[in-house]
Amino acid sequence: MARILDLTSLMGAYGTRLLAELGHDVLRIESLKGDSVRQEAPVLGGAPSPEAGAFHQFLNAGKRSAAIDLATEGGRKLLLALIAKADAAVVSLPLPLAEEKLLAANPDLVLARLDDGPPELCAYASAGLLAITGEPDGKPTMLGGHVPCAAVGVHVALATAAALFGKEASGKGQVVDVSAPQCLASLAEQVWVEYSASGEMMERLGSRGGITAVAGALPCADGHWMISVPPDPRGWANFVQLVPHPAFKDDGSLADEAMRRERKQEILDCIAEWSRQQKKNEIVEQAQSLHIPAAAVTNPLELIDDPQLLARGFLKPIDHPDFGRINFPVGALASMFQQAMSIAPTLGESTALILDELGYSVSEIHRLKDEGTVA
Amino acid sequence: MTGDRPLPLSGIRVLDFGHIVAGPFCVRLLADLGADVIKVETATRQGRTGARRGQRPGGTNGRTPHLYHINRNRRSIDLNLKTERGLAIARRLIDKADVLVENFSSGVMERLGIGYGTLAKANPGLVYASMASFGQSGPRQGWTGMNVTLQACSGLMLATGAENDPPIGISNSWNDYIGGLHAAVAIVGALSKRRQTGKGCHLDVSQFEASVAMIGSLLFASAVTRRPPARLGGRSSTAAPQGCYRCAGEDQWCAISVQSDAQWQKLRALLGRDMRYDTLADRFAHHDAIDTAIEAWTGKVSPQEVERQLGEAGVPAASMRRANEIAATEEWRQVLRPLKEHGESGPKVIGLPFTFRGSAPREATEAPRMGASGNEALRDWLGLDEPAIAELMREEAV
Numbered sequence: 001m002a003r004i005l006d007l008t009s010l011m012g013a014y015g016t017r018l019l020a021e022l023g024h025d026v027l028r029i030e031s032l033k034g035d036s037v038r039q040e041a042p043v044l045g046g047a048p049s050p051e052a053g054a055f056h057q058f059l060n061a062g063k064r065s066a067a068i069d070l071a072t073e074g075g076r077k078l079l080l081a082l083i084a085k086a087d088a089a090v091v092s093l094p095l096p097l098a099e100e101k102l103l104a105a106n107p108d109l110v111l112a113r114l115d116d117g118p119p120e121l122c123a124y125a126s127a128g129l130l131a132i133t134g135e136p137d138g139k140p141t142m143l144g145g146h147v148p149c150a151a152v153g154v155h156v157a158l159a160t161a162a163a164l165f166g167k168e169a170s171g172k173g174q175v176v177d178v179s180a181p182q183c184l185a186s187l188a189e190q191v192w193v194e195y196s197a198s199g200e201m202m203e204r205l206g207s208r209g210g211i212t213a214v215a216g217a218l219p220c221a222d223g224h225w226m227i228s229v230p231p232d233p234r235g236w237a238n239f240v241q242l243v244p245h246p247a248f249k250d251d252g253s254l255a256d257e258a259m260r261r262e263r264k265q266e267i268l269d270c271i272a273e274w275s276r277q278q279k280k281n282e283i284v285e286q287a288q289s290l291h292i293p294a295a296a297v298t299n300p301l302e303l304i305d306d307p308q309l310l311a312r313g314f315l316k317p318i319d320h321p322d323f324g325r326i327n328f329p330v331g332a333l334a335s336m337f338q339q340a341m342s343i344a345p346t347l348g349e350s351t352a353l354i355l356d357e358l359g360y361s362v363s364e365i366h367r368l369k370d371e372g373t374v375a
Numbered sequence: 376m377t378g379d380r381p382l383p384l385s386g387i388r389v390l391d392f393g394h395i396v397a398g399p400f401c402v403r404l405l406a407d408l409g410a411d412v413i414k415v416e417t418a419t420r421q422g423r424t425g426a427r428r429g430q431r432p433g434g435t436n437g438r439t440p441h442l443y444h445i446n447r448n449r450r451s452i453d454l455n456l457k458t459e460r461g462l463a464i465a466r467r468l469i470d471k472a473d474v475l476v477e478n479f480s481s482g483v484m485e486r487l488g489i490g491y492g493t494l495a496k497a498n499p500g501l502v503y504a505s506m507a508s509f510g511q512s513g514p515r516q517g518w519t520g521m522n523v524t525l526q527a528c529s530g531l532m533l534a535t536g537a538e539n540d541p542p543i544g545i546s547n548s549w550n551d552y553i554g555g556l557h558a559a560v561a562i563v564g565a566l567s568k569r570r571q572t573g574k575g576c577h578l579d580v581s582q583f584e585a586s587v588a589m590i591g592s593l594l595f596a597s598a599v600t601r602r603p604p605a606r607l608g609g610r611s612s613t614a615a616p617q618g619c620y621r622c623a624g625e626d627q628w629c630a631i632s633v634q635s636d637a638q639w640q641k642l643r644a645l646l647g648r649d650m651r652y653d654t655l656a657d658r659f660a661h662h663d664a665i666d667t668a669i670e671a672w673t674g675k676v677s678p679q680e681v682e683r684q685l686g687e688a689g690v691p692a693a694s695m696r697r698a699n700e701i702a703a704t705e706e707w708r709q710v711l712r713p714l715k716e717h718g719e720s721g722p723k724v725i726g727l728p729f730t731f732r733g734s735a736p737r738e739a740t741e742a743p744r745m746g747a748s749g750n751e752a753l754r755d756w757l758g759l760d761e762p763a764i765a766e767l768m769r770e771e772a773v
Binding site for chain 2: 058117226
């Protein structure tokens with residue numbers, strides 16, 4: 001598998017994680033203080049500061065870490081030596097060294113250059129995604145948990161994996177230019193298509209669905225559930241079996257999707273009146289047995305013990321040296337490829353090993369550490 | 376971007392058994408990377424369009440606008456997979472394929488007689504990607520999923536918004552895109568592995584898991600703290616102030632994200648208020664008060680003007696652009712591409728948001744009418760001549 005150097009910010013770090021999930025050897029090059037991903041909150045108790053960030057723990061899992069000060073001559077020389085032995089480098093702009101120097105050190109390098117663009121929220125607003133996220137009468141908001149960054153990251157992984165595949169065929173590397181603002185714009189495709197085809201503007205729907213006439217997240221005794229009432233008459237019959245509200249049983253006209261679209265709010269209110277007394281997982285199980293698309297609205301805490309994720313190996317119980325026994329999110333691709341994912345590396349965990357592989361002697365490694373070139 | 380180097384997936388043959396968004400979008404990514412795609416469709420299943428995409432009949436080439444965009448850059452063959460002959464032709468095409476993509480519910484392809492187990496015997500190099508909502512195993516294997524329900528159960532809606540907000544989602548087919556992108560990465564990875572081993576594989580992609588992975592960091596946090604993570608409502612954990620601020624006009628907003636102390640001083644000068652908050656810690660502690668002060672200013676100004684003034688001051692800001700405003704931005708100018716058949720004056724479609732230096736981007740061709748390029752597909756992939764195709768088609772009765 002390929003050797004990949006990772007010099008990405010938060011925008012690209014999920015991308016390089018996915019490359020590790022494919023089985024590649026990903027080496028994260030960090031500053032002596034650690035990279036910016038380590039600063040992202042939530043910061044977890046139980047570990048020393050550069051290791052305690054949840055984003056670091058997830059996004060850098062499966063990677064190795066070398067801490068190199070690229071502001072020093074020795075650090076840059078070291079980077080070029082690593083480039084010479086790498087198959088690919090994934091780098092958030094600006095590049096640490098001129099592109100010509102990187103490619104001179106390795107003409108067959110796959111070099112993925114990521115333009116991070118403006119801060120996540122601003123890129124999200126410009127792209128057209130902010131206008132479709134949030135409550136219709138409330139404040140627009142951005143998808144949380146740095147999901148927009150992760151969405152850029154998947155594109156970074158796709159672009160890099162494809163260039164690596166091309167290199168395997170031709171023996172030649174390639175420079176790939178990835179633009180984070182363009183990635184987010186491309187995900188607003190439907191906003192563009194609706195408007196260019198019919199002049200209609202997609203709007204914020206909050207927790208409502210825009211596909212079937214009646215769809216949305218509604219309250220339960222223990223949270224919320226999401227229901228999409230099937231549009232066809234048979235689906236409606238099944239739905240009435242699930243939600244035996246008198247208003248539905250007595251009104252035959254509601255079997256028609258067009259009528260339901262007209263009386264959407266009234267129907268949603270009736271469903272909510274019923275579901276407030278119910279437990280979400282119980283009604284969702286029942287809905288699914290009737291082939292009705294329904295799901296519990298879950299938070300990350302509920303997901304960490306999710307039976308589906310555990311059964312399929314997306315979550316794996318591990319003994320973490322700092323955090324004890326936890327269900328570790330292995331990842332969507334790693335679980336599929338049965339790729340073992342090591343926990344996130346401590347800062348500079350592999351620096352000495354990497355230097356050794358490059359042929360540096362023990363005394364040279366000590367000297368580089370002493371003069372502050374590496375850590 | 377120009378150049379004569381072939382795109383990375385040139386020469387790779389992909390069969391698209393996808394429907395609605397997730398599968399066909401995954402395939403479009405592969406097509407834009409250079410792959411040669413044939414879409415297998417069945418005229419009797421035309422109803423499976425997804426309602427957002429079904430509301431307005433018409434579109435072009437018999438497809439609604441969304442499906443016209445999603446299904447570009449491929450040929451289409453109309454095969455009824457419930458007939459012996461249709462199935463036989465499908466199998467012959469599959470034998471020639473490098474990749475197959477399907478997003479039916481778990482078990483449908485097996486029932487049609489084209490499950491991975493059957494096909495891999497004849498074509499062991501096949502990379503076969505399934506994209507069922509919850510995958511091909513586990514207690515929810517048979518569950519029905521769609522974009523909104525998957526946004527709900529993957530944690531996305533409770534990771535979004537502020538504390539005490541109701542669940543909040545995004546109005547487009549977000550989950551389909553995320554599933555399609557993950558599947559595409561997995562397929563390219565599997566093609567690389569095949570180059571070493573000669574063996575294909577069955578990629579059991581779960582759209583649910585792809586979506587959960589997007590908030591993997593929050594899962595990790597909850598695994599340790601045993602608490603749900605805070606809902607930040609658009610605020611940042613490393614920069615302040617950050618948020619969406621109400622501007623003059625109806626439902627007008629501007630995003631602002633102050634990244635440094637120096638930027639804060641610039642914003643502070645524009646606000647004209649007597650407040651310091653020189654350090655990041657101060658600004659986090661008084662975020663609410665700062666937000667109030669910012670809205671006292673932005674509420675009197677258009678979002679475009681807020682963006683302009685902050686832009687001049689070097690403070691990151693962007694107005695909330697709606698559909699009618701996006702096309703003018705630089706990123707949109709870069710991703711909008713003309714269709715080969717209609718040229719610059721025709722409809723613009725969305726291209727890949729990245730480029731390979733030395734390789735020209737794949738020219739965009741419009742989604743074909745269903746079955747319109749079946750003969751061409753059979754000629755190119757199976758090497759059949761016109762009489763042989765005519766013979767096949769007579770028996771298949773397309």
